[in-house]
Structure formats: C-alpha cells, structure tokens
Amino acid sequence: MATLEHVQGLVVDALTDPALDRVVDLVAVPEGPRGAPRSVVVANARGAVRLHPGGTHEVLRGADPVADTDPMAFLPYEREVADPSPPNERNAYPEPARRLLSLFGDAGRSPDVVVVHTPGHYFPDEGGHRGEHGSLDVIQSRAPLLVAGAGAANEGLVDGYARLVDVGPTLAAAAGVPAGALVDADGRGLDGQVLASLVEPGRRRVVGILWDGAHCGELLALAEADELPGVARLLERGTALRGGAVAEFPSVTLTNHTSILTGVGPGRHGVLGNVFYDRRTGQRVVPNDASTWHRSAEWLEPGVRTVFELVGAHRGDLQVPTASVNEAIDRGAAFSTMAMVRASGSGNGAAGLGSMLPDPAASPFLGQRAHLADGYYAWATQVDDVALQLMLQLWESVEAAPALSWWANTVTDAGHHGGGPRSAMARDSFRDADRRLQAFLDRLDALGVTDDVTFLLTADHGFEGADPACTGSWRPALERVLAPTGATWRDEGPGFVYLEPAG
Incomplete structure (x- = not known):
C-alpha cells in the first residue's frame, strides 16, 4: 500500500x-x-x-x-x-x-x-x-502600503517593507486597542505586529482603504507623476514603503483580506485560498465568489478574532465603532455591507442583487466607457460606486463616524486582471479609484476633520503579466x-x- x-x-x-x-x-x-x-x-x-x-x-x-x-x-x-x-x-x-x-x-x-x-x-x-x-x-506578493494623516510618519517615499499581517494590528492600535489586547480569542499573540514607526498607537478615527490587486510600483509611480491626485495628497501627509507589504501565500484575494483583518496567516485563520477543500466536511469551499462572500466569516477557524471585534471591544464610546464596506471578512463590524446582503434574503448572495446596482455607464468616476465591455470591470464600477456612497453616509458627521472604517475597492483588481499590469485598463482603474478617493477626502474636508484622521492604503496582492x-x-x-x-x-x-x- x-x-x-x-x-x-x-x-x-x-x-x-x-x-x-x-x-x-x-x-x-x-x-x-x-x-x-x-x-x-x-x-x-x-x-x-x-x-x-x-x-x-x-x-x-x-x-x-x-x-x-x-x-x-x-x-x-x-x-x-x-x-x-x-x-x-x-x-x-x-x-x-x-x-x-x-x-x-x-x-x-x-x-x-x-x-x-x-x-x-x-x-x-x-x-x-x-x-x-x-x-x-x-512582485505578485508585493502590495502597496501607505499611511497618512494623524499619527502617521511624514517621510514620503522610503525604502522598506512590511507584511500584510501587520496591517490589522496597526489599524487596531491606531483606533485605540491597547497592545496587550492584540491577541486571538485563546490569548495567543498575533502573527502581525503594530507598525509603530509608521503609525503611532492612539485613540483616533481610522480609515483603512483596500484597492484590490493594486500594483505597488505602478501605484507609486502614478502618484509621483501626479496622475493620482488623491493618493498624492495622502503621500504628501504620510509615508509609503517602496517595498510595500508582503502578502501571505497564496497571494490571492480572500487569503489576504483575511490575513489583513485578523493579523494572522492562513494556517491560523483557515481561509487558505479563493478555493480549497475541507477534509473535515468533504466540501469544496469557494469563498471568493459573489454568491458566497457574505458567508466568508463562516470559514474562519475557532479562536480567530477580526480587527472589527478587537476595535469594537474598546470603542464602546461610539454608536458605530466599526464599519466594513464591501468587505467579505466583516465579522464583528457594527455596520457591514455583507450584513445587508445577508439580511436581504438573497439565496445567491450579492450575485442575486445585481438589478439593484447603479448603471456603470452613468458612473461619474468612470474614465473610459470602453472598459465596461469587460464584465468584471463593469460590475466593479457598480459595487465601488455603492461603496463610496456608503462611506459618505457613514461620514455624514464627525459624531456619527466610526472609529474604524474599512473600505474595500474592486475596480483595480478588474483592471489588472483584464489588461495586466501597466496596461491602459490597469492604469485607468487606478484613476477611477482615485476619483472616488478624492470624493471621500472632499467630504472630510467639508467636515474639517481631514487632519484628524489616520489613513492606511493597501492591497491584498500584486500582479504580473x-x-x-x-x-x-x-x-x-x-x-x-x-x-x-x-x-x-x-x-x-x-x-x-x-x-x-x-x-
């Protein structure tokens, strides 16, 4: 045998x-x-x-x-x-x-x-x-990492790198979670660490921004060339690492969304890939699908805690301590897009709500209508427009704003898959995402709180052609x-x- x-x-x-x-x-x-x-x-x-x-x-x-x-x-x-x-x-x-x-x-x-x-x-x-x-x-493992605003180092572009498992602990610490509480449910320390040299721990309002699949080198090059005014504005008030943040393996979406938002690697959080097999149940698991994203937290292993749970436990002073916008790994968030999907009763998750999304051709943030011929790009335009509207609603006033707002964007992944890095589609997807970022920064300007907010911009992986x-x-x-x-x-x-x- x-x-x-x-x-x-x-x-x-x-x-x-x-x-x-x-x-x-x-x-x-x-x-x-x-x-x-x-x-x-x-x-x-x-x-x-x-x-x-x-x-x-x-x-x-x-x-x-x-x-x-x-x-x-x-x-x-x-x-x-x-x-x-x-x-x-x-x-x-x-x-x-x-x-x-x-x-x-x-x-x-x-x-x-x-x-x-x-x-x-x-x-x-x-x-x-x-x-x-x-x-x-x-290159496929290199995600961008940019911090800016209140409590962030202001050094511009610097040599160095971090890891994506460091992002969650850093967000939590900046939002007010004490160092001793950065542990899983069993009291074990996280795999990631607080990037205290980049972002000081504190008790501030924090906005984490994920541009899915954003190519690190190209993002920074476009920002330096002033082709991404929103990112350039953050960089003027912060620090970006040329080496970005190293993704967990495999360098795919759901593995690294989960690693970011739990601070631990796949062997601990259990979301091993966009598709994997579970011997214990005899089932094939496909968490990276519009029909299943709203269920992603079901596949977290026991003992894992999300950053939303960590922050929520220490920011009871706010009515909405945490918000998860267009993010699959949302467990513990006081406001969550996926919770809305779950409450809708759709038997096919977000995939069953397509008729409720806005017309992508009417998006004020779309630069090139020709890209809508790509079905993924068109869908990403729709969901990213909805995500921005939710962020603007969450930030209607300073008093109502969450301690931690996590804002996931998809069009950058669509542009890089469809055209490959450095393609016209990939670069235009950056520009579309940046226009949404500018609209959000305009809201913070109107509230007079831009300088009081900590920002962290990252991605879940890199890209190669x-x-x-x-x-x-x-x-x-x-x-x-x-x-x-x-x-x-x-x-x-x-x-x-x-x-x-x-x-």
Whole structure:
C-alpha cells in the first residue's frame, strides 16, 4: 500500500520534469503530520531545498529554487519594468519558509502538495487572466502600503517593507486597542505586529482603504507623476514603503483580506485560498465568489478574532465603532455591507442583487466607457460606486463616524486582471479609484476633520503579466503518475493538490 509520502514524491517528480518548467515555477511539500509541518521542501527542475522554521535553507539537490528571498528585489521600479515576469533563476521569494509553513498549518484544509505557476503562465481555461497573482514570488506578493494623516510618519517615499499581517494590528492600535489586547480569542499573540514607526498607537478615527490587486510600483509611480491626485495628497501627509507589504501565500484575494483583518496567516485563520477543500466536511469551499462572500466569516477557524471585534471591544464610546464596506471578512463590524446582503434574503448572495446596482455607464468616476465591455470591470464600477456612497453616509458627521472604517475597492483588481499590469485598463482603474478617493477626502474636508484622521492604503496582492504564448497544464502529468497508484486526488485552484493513497 502506497503511503502519502510515496505519492507526494511521485507528484513532485512528475511536476519537476523539465518539460513542465514553462508552466511550473515551484512545487512545495510539507514534511511532518498534516497541520503541523516540521519543514517544507520546495523543488523545481533546477533543484530542491528544505526550508526550516526560522528560515534556514538546506539544499537537497541542484540549485536552491528560492535562494533569493529579498523583499526589495526589482527596485527601483524601473528594474521591474525592464524585467517583467522573470523566470525562476532571476526571481525572488520573500519569507518562503514562514509563508509556506503557515499555509500547511491547517490539518483539515491544507493541501498535500502546492504547485506554483510561473509568472508568465497563461491558463484561461482554468480561470487565468492576462494579469495574474497567487505566486510566492516578490512582485505578485508585493502590495502597496501607505499611511497618512494623524499619527502617521511624514517621510514620503522610503525604502522598506512590511507584511500584510501587520496591517490589522496597526489599524487596531491606531483606533485605540491597547497592545496587550492584540491577541486571538485563546490569548495567543498575533502573527502581525503594530507598525509603530509608521503609525503611532492612539485613540483616533481610522480609515483603512483596500484597492484590490493594486500594483505597488505602478501605484507609486502614478502618484509621483501626479496622475493620482488623491493618493498624492495622502503621500504628501504620510509615508509609503517602496517595498510595500508582503502578502501571505497564496497571494490571492480572500487569503489576504483575511490575513489583513485578523493579523494572522492562513494556517491560523483557515481561509487558505479563493478555493480549497475541507477534509473535515468533504466540501469544496469557494469563498471568493459573489454568491458566497457574505458567508466568508463562516470559514474562519475557532479562536480567530477580526480587527472589527478587537476595535469594537474598546470603542464602546461610539454608536458605530466599526464599519466594513464591501468587505467579505466583516465579522464583528457594527455596520457591514455583507450584513445587508445577508439580511436581504438573497439565496445567491450579492450575485442575486445585481438589478439593484447603479448603471456603470452613468458612473461619474468612470474614465473610459470602453472598459465596461469587460464584465468584471463593469460590475466593479457598480459595487465601488455603492461603496463610496456608503462611506459618505457613514461620514455624514464627525459624531456619527466610526472609529474604524474599512473600505474595500474592486475596480483595480478588474483592471489588472483584464489588461495586466501597466496596461491602459490597469492604469485607468487606478484613476477611477482615485476619483472616488478624492470624493471621500472632499467630504472630510467639508467636515474639517481631514487632519484628524489616520489613513492606511493597501492591497491584498500584486500582479504580473501572463504571456499568451506560455500555455499548458500540469494536470495531465498528475493523471499519468497518480492513476497507476489508485490514489484519489483533486487539484483546486489549480495549485492545491489533495491526495488520498489507495487503501
């Protein structure tokens, strides 16, 4: 009878065949019991390495496929532009041990093998786009991080980086949560830390802004060129890190929305990807869908606390201590868009409310109507217009404003998926989002409170451009090697491979 370790070995051998190296960047396998890996092996056609807790690399054969771990790679931005979607030998993979060990830390949901696409892999038949993310590599993992306003350092653009798990603790501390309360429900410290050198702890009103999929380097370049006046205005009163914030792995939407808003990695919060399999229930889970977003908090593991719960427990002085606008991970928020969806009784979540959304062609924030031919862009325009109106309602007066307002925007993700980074569609999506930001800042100006608010602008991941000529799938190789063993398997994502040996 084949063991799990034997079947994992067959999969790794099959997927590290040089014939697949155009589409397979890395293969990662945990060592140790499910949910408690003691190490992780990362391999590709060039070599293999064992990664230990703490980050030690033990080369097993050939070249270390994640030897370069520099989170500041491809900076200044001109270097990235000159070498887009680089191959493994020129790429960088920040904190690979920590991020992979976290992913493999959930016994019920973690895959048995992870397959990482090459940056250029184009796979539209399996859900891919012209612009892609999800990788362990530095560009797909680099989200922007900008802080501004009250309590924020005012240094402009600086070298440095943070992690997305640091965002939640930083927001909470700025809104008044004491350091000793930044723990999960079991009293364990968070994975993230307060970025006190960037934002002083306090008891202020805080606005967290997420531009989904916002490419870090391009956002900062456009802001410096004054093509994003709203972002430029924040940068004049704050600090942005050129290295941005490193996403958790995989660098996908729901994993990192959850990591941001809980301050812990996927192995603790349980939302391992936009799609994953839960062995305990025998169900395929797809949280990143308009029909299921309103249920996302259901998949949080026990003990996890959201930033809304943390802030709400310490800002009882306000009628609405926290607000979650267009955010799936909303548990504990006093005001929540997803709570409105849940209360609507729609059997298909937000997907069933499309007729209630505004006409995207009538949006005053839309720069190029031609982009509405892309269905995702059109939908994102609608929901982002609604989100802005909700933010303006929440900030009708200073007295009514929440201690923490979290405002998620989608059009930037649509623009980058549809056109790829640095495309006209991606740049126009930045401009559309910036016009909404300016409208919100105008409201704060009218209230006379702009200088009293702490702002944090970030994203959930970066983006790289796929090469339409770089096609193919690793699934035939999986079928070929696993069929003779009798093992059952599933490849979710694709990239999360779950295995059950025969017998």
